[in-house]
Amino acid sequence: MSAFDAAAPYPAGLEREHPQHAAEHAASELMTKRIIVGYGFWVFLLSDIIMFSTFFATYAVLVDATAGGPSGQDLFDLRNTAIETACLLLSSFTCGVASIGAQTNRGSWFYGAMTVTFILGAAFIALEVQEFAGLVAQGAGPTRSAFLSAFFTLVGCHGLHVSAGLLWLLTMMAQVFAKGYRADILRRMLCFSLFWHALDIIWVALFTTVYLMGVAP
Amino acid sequence: MSHFEQTNDPHHPDAAPGDEPPVVGHEATEQIGSYLIGLGLATLLTIVSFFIARTTLVWQPSIPVALAVLAIAQMGVHLVFFIHITTGPDNVNNVMALAFGVLIVLLVITGSLWIMSHMNQNMMPMDQIMQMQR
Numbered sequence: 343m344s345a346f347d348a349a350a351p352y353p354a355g356l357e358r359e360h361p362q363h364a365a366e367h368a369a370s371e372l373m374t375k376r377i378i379v380g381y382g383f384w385v386f387l388l389s390d391i392i393m394f395s396t397f398f399a400t401y402a403v404l405v406d407a408t409a410g411g412p413s414g415q416d417l418f419d420l421r422n423t424a425i426e427t428a429c430l431l432l433s434s435f436t437c438g439v440a441s442i443g444a445q446t447n448r449g450s451w452f453y454g455a456m457t458v459t460f461i462l463g464a465a466f467i468a469l470e471v472q473e474f475a476g477l478v479a480q481g482a483g484p485t486r487s488a489f490l491s492a493f494f495t496l497v498g499c500h501g502l503h504v505s506a507g508l509l510w511l512l513t514m515m516a517q518v519f520a521k522g523y524r525a526d527i528l529r530r531m532l533c534f535s536l537f538w539h540a541l542d543i544i545w546v547a548l549f550t551t552v553y554l555m556g557v558a559p
Numbered sequence: 560m561s562h563f564e565q566t567n568d569p570h571h572p573d574a575a576p577g578d579e580p581p582v583v584g585h586e587a588t589e590q591i592g593s594y595l596i597g598l599g600l601a602t603l604l605t606i607v608s609f610f611i612a613r614t615t616l617v618w619q620p621s622i623p624v625a626l627a628v629l630a631i632a633q634m635g636v637h638l639v640f641f642i643h644i645t646t647g648p649d650n651v652n653n654v655m656a657l658a659f660g661v662l663i664v665l666l667v668i669t670g671s672l673w674i675m676s677h678m679n680q681n682m683m684p685m686d687q688i689m690q691m692q693r
Contacts, residue, residue, distance in 0.1 A: 377574065384577075388659070392664055399671035403675040445590075536642065543638070558626070
């Protein structure tokens with residue numbers, strides 16, 4: 343980040359004409375940097391989604407390869423999935439509230455919404471860990487069949503992303519607390535909120551293809 | 560670079576993904592409206608999805624298709640109301656990157672399913688394979 347900050351925003355030789363435009367230029371440069379950082383992170387997120395698509399493809403190919411073991415119809419509990427979905431959807435909303443709070447320098451909005459987002463995300467992870475532990479306890483661990491290997495890889499990978507997002511969330515709260523609503527902190531907040539919303543989009547695809555289609559007759 | 564000419568403000572030719580379109584004199588309470596609409600629509604689509612998955616009211620073979628349509632609609636709601644992807648000229652680059660991502664995702668998923676289903680159809684039944692290995 344520091345190398346990027348130090349880089350000259352304009353090619354050498356391109357002079358700024360009037361000092362009264364300097365503030366305007368500075369604001370415009372910050373805006374440009376925000377656009378570049380946001381766009382770069384957007385491209386990363388899309389490549390992350392492409393990585394998930396390979397796991398989705400693997401799961402879809404292997405969903406019937408149960409090797410005589412339990413299928414999704416025997417294992418999945420839609421009540422658990424519904425609560426997980428509600429947690430993640432609400433946390434996506436509160437994450438949006440937090441990013442508005444950060445943009446408008448409202449500490450109560452930012453800290454309150456980030457705390458709620460963390461609690462909802464942690465509840466999601468707790469439910470998922472509980473589900474995984476239950477599956478392993480009833481002999482339906484990732485080693486049971488190709489279907490279960492693909493299931494644990496896909497759902498576990500999303501869970502790892504959410505866990506990483508929770509760590510990032512705490513880091514963002516600490517950074518805002520220590521450094522305030524600086525432009526570079528707000529850029530990181532933009533990336534974090536994009537990441538969190540993208541996780542919810544992946545979860546929509548996940549609960550539909552894995553859980554709902556898994557139990558559909 | 561044609562979209563550069565289309566924007567009114569030459570200083571801000573593009574919008575970062577996730578940033579709301581600039582509205583003159585917008586308040587934080589107004590900004591939250593977009594998230595509230597998104598939350599409402601997404602909740603509605605989720606509830607319909609969960610209802611459809613277990614209902615016996617509709618023709619059973621149509622359920623996976625209905626679920627896929629509902630999921631794609633909900634992903635669209637998230638993109639528009641949470642990530643604020645628009646069709647405006649300042650969003651052309653964001654939409655192009657998204658379109659390329661969607662293309663690759665579709666190629667990976669449909670390609671895998673297509674190839675693997677053909678291989679399954681053409682594969683010798685498992686008992687005959689076991690016979691050959693003896």
